[in-house]
Amino acid sequence: xxxxxxxxxxxxxxxxxxIRRREHGGRPRAASSSHRFxxxxxxxxxxxxxxxxxxxxxLALALGRTASEGQTVLVDESRxxxxxxxxxxxxxxxxxxxxxxxDPREAMWAAEQSLRNPAVGLVLWPVDRLRSHQGRxxxxxxxxxxxxxxxxxPWRARKEACxxxxxxxxxxxxxxxxxxxxxxxxxxAYRRGSVPGETFEATLNHETGRVCVVPELAAxxxxxxxx
Amino acid sequence: MPAExxxxxxxxxxxxxxxxxxxxxxxxxVRPGMSVADARGLCGDGPRTVEHDPAADATALExxxxxxxxxxxxxxxxxxxxxxxxxxxxPHLHGGERPMLRTxxxxxxxxxxxxxxxxxDTPALARAVAGFGRGTKTVVPSGTGLAAARRLxxxxxxxxxxxxxxxxxxxxxxxxxxxxxxxxxxxARFGSEIAHRLDEVAGRRxxxxxxxxxxxxxxxxxxxxxxxxxxxxxxxxxxxxxxQLLERLRARREGVVRLTIxxxxxxxxxxxxxxxxxxxxxxxxxxxxxxxxxxxxxxxxEVSRVSMEVAERALLGWRRQTLFAEDEHASEFDxxxxxLSLRLGERSVLRPELVADAQPERAFRWRSALEDVDRSAEPAVGLVPGRPFAxxxxxxxxxxxxxxxxxPERFEAQGRTHVVGRVWGPERIGTGWWREPSxxxxxxxxxxxxxxxxxLYRTPSGAWFLHGNFD
Numbered sequence: 047x048x049x050x051x052x053x054x055x056x057x058x059x060x061x062x063x064x065i066r067r068r069e070h071g072g073r074p075r076a077a078s079s080s081h082r083f084x085x086x087x088x089x090x091x092x093x094x095x096x097x098x099x100x101x102x103x104x105l106a107l108a109l110g111r112t113a114s115e116g117q118t119v120l121v122d123e124s125r126x127x128x129x130x131x132x133x134x135x136x137x138x139x140x141x142x143x144x145x146x147x148x149d150p151r152e153a154m155w156a157a158e159q160s161l162r163n164p165a166v167g168l169v170l171w172p173v174d175r176l177r178s179h180q181g182r183x184x185x186x187x188x189x190x191x192x193x194x195x196x197x198x199x200p201w202r203a204r205k206e207a208c209x210x211x212x213x214x215x216x217x218x219x220x221x222x223x224x225x226x227x228x229x230x231x232x233x234x235a236y237r238r239g240s241v242p243g244e245t246f247e248a249t250l251n252h253e254t255g256r257v258c259v260v261p262e263l264a265a266x267x268x269x270x271x272x273x
Numbered sequence: 274m275p276a277e278x279x280x281x282x283x284x285x286x287x288x289x290x291x292x293x294x295x296x297x298x299x300x301x302x303v304r305p306g307m308s309v310a311d312a313r314g315l316c317g318d319g320p321r322t323v324e325h326d327p328a329a330d331a332t333a334l335e336x337x338x339x340x341x342x343x344x345x346x347x348x349x350x351x352x353x354x355x356x357x358x359x360x361x362x363x364p365h366l367h368g369g370e371r372p373m374l375r376t377x378x379x380x381x382x383x384x385x386x387x388x389x390x391x392x393x394d395t396p397a398l399a400r401a402v403a404g405f406g407r408g409t410k411t412v413v414p415s416g417t418g419l420a421a422a423r424r425l426x427x428x429x430x431x432x433x434x435x436x437x438x439x440x441x442x443x444x445x446x447x448x449x450x451x452x453x454x455x456x457x458x459x460x461a462r463f464g465s466e467i468a469h470r471l472d473e474v475a476g477r478r479x480x481x482x483x484x485x486x487x488x489x490x491x492x493x494x495x496x497x498x499x500x501x502x503x504x505x506x507x508x509x510x511x512x513x514x515x516x517q518l519l520e521r522l523r524a525r526r527e528g529v530v531r532l533t534i535x536x537x538x539x540x541x542x543x544x545x546x547x548x549x550x551x552x553x554x555x556x557x558x559x560x561x562x563x564x565x566x567x568x569x570x571x572x573x574x575e576v577s578r579v580s581m582e583v584a585e586r587a588l589l590g591w592r593r594q595t596l597f598a599e600d601e602h603a604s605e606f607d608x609x610x611x612x613l614s615l616r617l618g619e620r621s622v623l624r625p626e627l628v629a630d631a632q633p634e635r636a637f638r639w640r641s642a643l644e645d646v647d648r649s650a651e652p653a654v655g656l657v658p659g660r661p662f663a664x665x666x667x668x669x670x671x672x673x674x675x676x677x678x679x680x681p682e683r684f685e686a687q688g689r690t691h692v693v694g695r696v697w698g699p700e701r702i703g704t705g706w707w708r709e710p711s712x713x714x715x716x717x718x719x720x721x722x723x724x725x726x727x728x729l730y731r732t733p734s735g736a737w738f739l740h741g742n743f744d
Contacts, residue, residue: 098687099725099742104662117606128664128741129625129637130657139625143642145613146621156613163609165602218724220694228743229724252658 083232083246083259085113089211090161090188090195094204094235102216105230105248106196107170108135108257114194116167118142119160123153124172136255154180161187161195172198181209204235212237219247227251231262278320282309292325327353332526336588337386338485344377349482355403357396357482364392374410396480397473398422401429401448418475423449430470436463448474493517494535494580501576507536508567512560514581519556522586528552529559531585538573545570548619548643550607552587565615610642619643631702632712633664633740659697659718661728661741668738671729681719681729686739694722699731716740 085091091110095102111118118137120127122144132139145160147153150173157171161184171184176197188195197210204215213236219229228250234240245262278295280303289309298320303312309322330353338356341348347359360373367373374390381388391403393413398421402411405425413421422429425448427440439462445451452471459467472478493514501507511534522528530552534545547566553559592607613622623639630636636657673684680696698717714730721727726743 095744096723097725098663098744099721099727101662101724101726101743103744116602124663126663126665126741127625128633128661130627130633130660131662131743132625133627134658134660139627142625143610143613144623144625144639145617146623147617148621152617156617159609159612163602163605165606165609218726220722220724221720226695226697228726 082261083248085109085194086211087113087194088188088192089113090185090197090209092197092199092203092208092210092213092236094199094201094213094215096201096217100216100218101228101230101250103170103172103198104131104135104228104250105216105232105257106198107132107137107168108250108255109248109259110168110170110194110196111135111137112257114167116193117165118168119157119166119170120144121147121153121157121160121169121171123147123150134252134255135250150175154183157195158183158187160191161193162191164191164193166191167193168196169193170196170198174200176203176206178207178209181207185209185211208236210236222249225252232259278316280309280312280320280322281325282322283325289322295320330354333588335485340384343380344373347482347484349484351396351400351482355400357399359482359484360392370412371410374412378410393421394418395474395476396482397430397470398476400431401425401474405429419448419452419471422474423447423452427451430467430474432466432470436466439463491518491521491583491586492580494578496578497576500538501579502574504567504572507572507576507579508560508564510579511563511567511581512556514579515559515563516556518581518583519554519559522583523554526589527586528554528589528591529583529585530587530591531583532559532563533582533584534563535578535580535582536573536576537578537580538576541573543570543573546584546619548611548614548641550592550610550643551604552589552591554589562611562615565612569616569618614641614643632704633660633702634666659700661726662744664728664741665739668730668740671737671739673729673731673737679731681717681737684719684729684737684739686727691719691721691723691725691727693719694724695720702730718743 093102093106118141125146145156147156160166160169215233215235217231219231221228230248232246234244246259247262248257248259250257278298280291281293282289283292291305291307291312294303298316302315338348345358345360345363349357351357364370364373367376370392389403390410391399393399401422473480530549532547536543545566547562619641622642624642625637626640627637671684673681676682681693683692696717696719699715701715703713704711713733716730719727728741730740731737
């Protein structure tokens with residue numbers, strides 16, 4: 047009896063694995079970076095950052111690579127990408143392809159081609175303006191390719207419709223005094239099956255290049271009593 | 274016991290024998306001529322066996338010989354596994370004899386080939402030193418003659434196996450010992466063979482080599498009267514030419530790696546380059562790639578002549594040596610690199626490479642993703658911590674308020690006032706006097722009270738610049 051139960055469990059596990067393989071083009075599911083916060087594998091994720099120097103691109107890449115396998119494509123339309131910084135977050139320069147399109151149209155085409163390609167695990171695409179149909183195309187491309195697409199956008203885009211699977215608002219926080227490790231506050235603006243407004247605190251360990259994300263603690267205010 | 278490795282095998286008298294093996298297996302004791310069963314006894318079942326294909330080896334060596342025409346106009350095959358290059362008058366093009374050998378070795382490594390190189394006055398001496406000398410790239414000083422070969426074993430002279438055995442029985446094992454024997458006594462026992470070989474090494478007897486013919490240029494072209502008008506007609510002509518070229522390549526089991534297309538108009542000529550990540554023999558695929566290239570080209574309104582040349586070709590199955598992994602999706606990734614390179618241009622599809630240079634803007638360079646690279650080479654530079662994600666092409670002048678220690682306290686950037694919360698630095702970066710203009714900068718990593726981070730520097734004159742941000 048026990049043997050037949052274990053056989054049944056084995057069959058179920060095998061079938062579940064087969065379903066996952068069909069769903070995700072054969073890619074293994076990557077481990078999440080924490081229990082409650084993670085970038086979904088095989089998804090399009092929007093990161094809205096608070097201006098230059100906010101570190102949103104670093105954070106997006108550092109978390110995105112934990113959810114992906116395969117080649118990394120970085121779309122660098124503004125031509126500012128500084129390769130030595132990639133090493134610091136543990137990105138292998140050998141596995142990276144940097145695209146320097148001349149205009150937003152070329153950038154859209156290049157990003158879409160990369161997202162659709164099953165060999166590409168991660169695509170970083172900083173994009174200022176994104177029309178609805180472009181967002182939809184990017185989403186479809188991710189579904190086809192099976193990798194992770196990271197759209198890095200300005201804060202003002204939070205008023206626009208979201209085609210991505212996840213949208214995070216990122217604001218930098220002053221670093222930890224002793225270590226100098228960088229910190230951010232991440233607010234979940236949209237995620238399927240999640241309550242908007244949930245916030246997390248992320249810390250980048252500069253020595254290991256890894257990001258630790260924990261739920262943000264509630265403000266230490268005394269609760270009001272009804273009198 | 275090596276778990277991996279490769280055994281090249283052949284079947285002799287119904288027994289599999291080792292023809293060659295990978296270095297790790299050689300270290301485990303595997304030797305050519307050994308039976309595969311014996312080899313497995315030494316190295317286990319891990320190593321893969323591949324059947325030796327002498328015809329494929331010969332074709333590959335012939336192809337390599339043609340590729341070597343970039344180093345010398347006279348290249349000859351020498352046996353089954355050697356090439357002889359007459360490099361008279363060539364070394365200065367590479368900066369000298371040693372730099373030339375270094376360049377050759379690097380170029381071979383980029384093709385994932387390992388080789389032993391020797392440069393000497395005579396083909397026989399070069400052959401002996403390359404095959405039996407200690408170094409992997411040796412330059413034998415000119416005029417040394419037989420003296421340079423004295424310590425080499427007698428096998429290095431290409432003597433018949435029976436002669437080698439006879440000499441060893443006499444206790445003669447090196448070329449030096451052989452040379453000391455009285456010449457008059459040699460013919461009686463060994464015929465003229467030994468004297469001939471020694472004379473070849475010393476340059477007293479000329480040695481003839483049969484050079485490999487340079488690769489035939491594969492070109493097609495035609496003038497049109499009336500001229501070809503419009504993209505569609507150009508694509509049609511190009512498609513027809515592609516078919517012709519591929520047919521000629523197919524007979525040699527080769528494919529296109531780089532194609533040059535010339536579209537001549539009355540006043541000027543448009544040149545198009547199409548690079549591929551692999552050798553391609555599929556007309557449809559090549560047509561699609563050329564189509565992508567044509568799409569982003571302003572074609573002349575009237576084309577009077579269309580010509581096409583295969584600028585680079587390789588055996589079918591060849592893949593460009595890139596740093597990208599050869600996994601199950603390798604061919605899909607190659608397709609992507611080709612498509613992106615054609616549509617965006619090869620200078621827009623890049624791989625970064627770090628360079629050992631203190632000046633930040635020169636501490637990396639971009640290489641086309643379609644360029645060959647030496648996968649085995651170690652990176653020249655390691656991690657330099659504290660570098661910003663975005664580096665401005667031109668540092669931006671800033672108005673900075675300094676504290677008493679001369680560190681930034683507040684600055685204006687993009688219409689915002691930033692109050693500095695933490696500062697790391699200064700990190701002094703300077704270049705040598707030999708670089709013009711020389712650079713001397715004190716860099717500061719700056720974190721504002723809001724958590725934004727920037728990379729600023731101050732020049733000796735006290736001017737402040739924003740050079741990057743930690744985005």
